[in-house]
Amino acid sequence: MDLTIQSARKVAAKVDGLFSAQGDDFETVAVNALEVCFEGIPGDFHAGLTRRSGSREPWYPRGTEMRNERQLTILSRAELGEAASQMGIDSIEPEWIGGNLTLAGIPMLSMLPAGTLMFFAGGATLKVDFQNAPCRLSGKTIARNVGREGDVALALSFVSSAKRRRGLTAWVEKPGRIELGETVELRLPEQWIYPPE
Amino acid sequence: MDLTIQSARKVAAKVDGLFSAQGDDFETVAVNALEVCFEGIPGDFHAGLTRRSGSREPWYPRGTEMRNERQLTILSRAELGEAASQMGIDSIEPEWIGGNLTLAGIPMLSMLPAGTLMFFAGGATLKVDFQNAPCRLSGKTIARNVGREGDVALALSFVSSAKRRRGLTAWVEKPGRIELGETVELRLPEQWIYPPE
Numbered sequence: 001m002d003l004t005i006q007s008a009r010k011v012a013a014k015v016d017g018l019f020s021a022q023g024d025d026f027e028t029v030a031v032n033a034l035e036v037c038f039e040g041i042p043g044d045f046h047a048g049l050t051r052r053s054g055s056r057e058p059w060y061p062r063g064t065e066m067r068n069e070r071q072l073t074i075l076s077r078a079e080l081g082e083a084a085s086q087m088g089i090d091s092i093e094p095e096w097i098g099g100n101l102t103l104a105g106i107p108m109l110s111m112l113p114a115g116t117l118m119f120f121a122g123g124a125t126l127k128v129d130f131q132n133a134p135c136r137l138s139g140k141t142i143a144r145n146v147g148r149e150g151d152v153a154l155a156l157s158f159v160s161s162a163k164r165r166r167g168l169t170a171w172v173e174k175p176g177r178i179e180l181g182e183t184v185e186l187r188l189p190e191q192w193i194y195p196p197e
Numbered sequence: 198m199d200l201t202i203q204s205a206r207k208v209a210a211k212v213d214g215l216f217s218a219q220g221d222d223f224e225t226v227a228v229n230a231l232e233v234c235f236e237g238i239p240g241d242f243h244a245g246l247t248r249r250s251g252s253r254e255p256w257y258p259r260g261t262e263m264r265n266e267r268q269l270t271i272l273s274r275a276e277l278g279e280a281a282s283q284m285g286i287d288s289i290e291p292e293w294i295g296g297n298l299t300l301a302g303i304p305m306l307s308m309l310p311a312g313t314l315m316f317f318a319g320g321a322t323l324k325v326d327f328q329n330a331p332c333r334l335s336g337k338t339i340a341r342n343v344g345r346e347g348d349v350a351l352a353l354s355f356v357s358s359a360k361r362r363r364g365l366t367a368w369v370e371k372p373g374r375i376e377l378g379e380t381v382e383l384r385l386p387e388q389w390i391y392p393p394e
Binding site for chain 1: 200201203235246247256257261262263264266304305308309310311312314316322324326327328368369370371384385386387388389390391392
């Protein structure tokens with residue numbers, strides 16, 4: 001075996017923002033607690049055991065029913081700050097781009113590996129699907145929120161500025177209640193590159 | 198960013214075995230086709246949108262309801278052959294250790310990364326959760342099947358001999374019918390080691 005294997009490891013973090021999208025819009029609103037169940041956040045725009053495929057799954061006809069691995073979006077305020085600075089704006093708020101949860105204390109949050117488990121002190125567990133990819137739709141929402149609706153160049157700049165900074169998508173492994181300020185223990189799985197380079 | 202990132206890649210494979218456990222036992226029986234749905238294989242020992250935690254999840258009290266990411270077990274006959282040879286027996290059959298599917302044509306199948314998508318020609322899609330870990334229970338079943346029931350040393354030797362050769366667990370991303378001899382296209386996601394070493 002020529003693979004270099006990195007053992008499973010633990011990392012600690014803290015919940016510094018919670019948000020939910022309880023309407024027809026993917027933008028979220030700050031809340032003090034989130035109840036999560038196997039469907040995700042009940043009533044949320046992204047809730048469901050399954051979802052319809054879109055442009056992120058070019059291998060399926062649009063609208064194909066598939067397992068919903070994108071129930072929650074997890075962001076880092078530090079990464080959003082870096083993206084904002086690169087776009088030449090003051091900030092990007094998690095609500096504008098559909099964030100459900102912000103975590104503090106993890107450098108390069110968006111680079112956490114698939115399968116990372118997030119054990120919340122209150123008992124809920126989320127499991128990371130993968131790094132999220134920034135899209136033009138989020139860029140448009142940001143432009144509108146900074147009072148520059150219709151600024152196509154600004155909207156587009158989100159795609160490059162937020163690359164590898166747009167957080168993670170995750171699903172609920174174990175239901176529970178997540179509260180603002182709660183601590184989280186992350187368990188990163190063993191890792192290796194396949195095949196060896 | 199100091200991470201070396203390996204791009205997403207495609208790999209081709211072929212289904213050379215299909216099996217189902219339609220009883221109370223985790224051992225499987227060969228079949229010519231498998232219908233898979235969001236619950237996994239209907240009626241199978243491991244079917245379900247959720248499951249009860251066990252010794253693989255020491256962080257939960259045993260029996261905790263959690264999302265079922267272990268709906269199917271995918272094996273490689275080549276890897277099983279290597280494990281058998283190390284145990285000093287002629288073969289390990291996929292049925293003995295609860296295999297649902299064997300794939301041919303992929304070296305080191307067990308090392309495929311979490312999140313690998315398996316697109317079956319007939320329309321079903323499976324998504325890899327993670328490498329499976331060999332346990333003593335499977336070792337006992339192997340000992341019984343080779344006519345050495347109660348041979349504790351043989352049973353135990355499976356744990357070390359099948360390490361990183363015990364295949365993958367996966368769940369159904371898109372339902373469909375999988376047939377023997379079918380081709381599969383695998384899509385390995387982007388990969389990197391977090392944090393950089």
